[in-house]
Amino acid sequence: MRKLVTVLIFLGAVLAADNSLCTLELSNGYKIKKLPVADTSESQAKGLSKVDDIGSGMIFVWGSPRVVSFWMKDTRVPLSIGFFDKDKKLFQVDDMEPFSLSSHLSSKEVIAALELNEGDFKKHNITIGTKIVKLECE
Numbered sequence: 001m002r003k004l005v006t007v008l009i010f011l012g013a014v015l016a017a018d019n020s021l022c023t024l025e026l027s028n029g030y031k032i033k034k035l036p037v038a039d040t041s042e043s044q045a046k047g048l049s050k051v052d053d054i055g056s057g058m059i060f061v062w063g064s065p066r067v068v069s070f071w072m073k074d075t076r077v078p079l080s081i082g083f084f085d086k087d088k089k090l091f092q093v094d095d096m097e098p099f100s101l102s103s104h105l106s107s108k109e110v111i112a113a114l115e116l117n118e119g120d121f122k123k124h125n126i127t128i129g130t131k132i133v134k135l136e137c138e
Helices: 041-046
Strands: 021-026 031-038 058-066 079-084 090-096 110-117 132-137
Touching: 031 041
Parallel strands: 031 058
Antiparallel strands: 021 031, 021 132, 058 110, 079 090, 079 110
16 A cells, blocks of 8 residues: 655655655646655765656755755756755756766755756746645655
């Protein structure tokens, strides 16, 4: 039997099981299904490296707000990353080049970061101020 687990970003707790696929709903009405969640240090370190097709992307979540940094070592496809603050609001989007060792640092503390194919934030009208409405994982 499948167990639905909600990622409780509202409370700062992460309860997603390993290899969870999630549905992310944003305040602009955009919904991403089958979105992998990285909520452990191991899954966050691996991220989307060494894959040729990132599918629906990946969301990274933390149990408490923190400043985070991402790089693209061993990542084969160009990505965009969006950083969400403690109020679940998008405040920064960066484009990241494949195999780059450049650091992409959040300009303030985050509770979540969303990686999508480069250009997908613009394509889906995910703009600064867009909020995470819901994140549910199976």
